[in-house]
Amino acid sequence: MASKEEVFASGKDIINQLAVIIRTAAIHDPGNIAVATAVDKFVGLMNPLIASQGELVLELGGEFFYINETRIRYSMEYLPNFDFIIREFRKRGLGSIVFRSA
Secondary structure, eight states: OOOHHHHHHHHHHHHHHHHHHHHHHHHSOTTSHHHHHHHHHHHHHHHHHHHHHSEEEEEEETTEEEETTEEEOOOGGGHHHHHHHHHHHHHHTOSEEEEEOO
């Protein structure tokens, strides 16, 4: 089972990479190498957490993201992508996204 420290350490990178995927896919065809590379990196970040906990739940609560009930704090370098993902969640009426292994 992943510890809260492990969730926190990879959580900000997972959220940041999700923003990279969405922004890259908005510009490029889904078959583009830039999109595929972004998705591969995202999957590589998520797989260890999913393997240890069975699923990864990304939730938006107010102005904060939580992964498996652990609040994810981020530095200023991540702020633009976190704000982007918050706006995307709200625009689509999402409260959470659940990722599970197949």
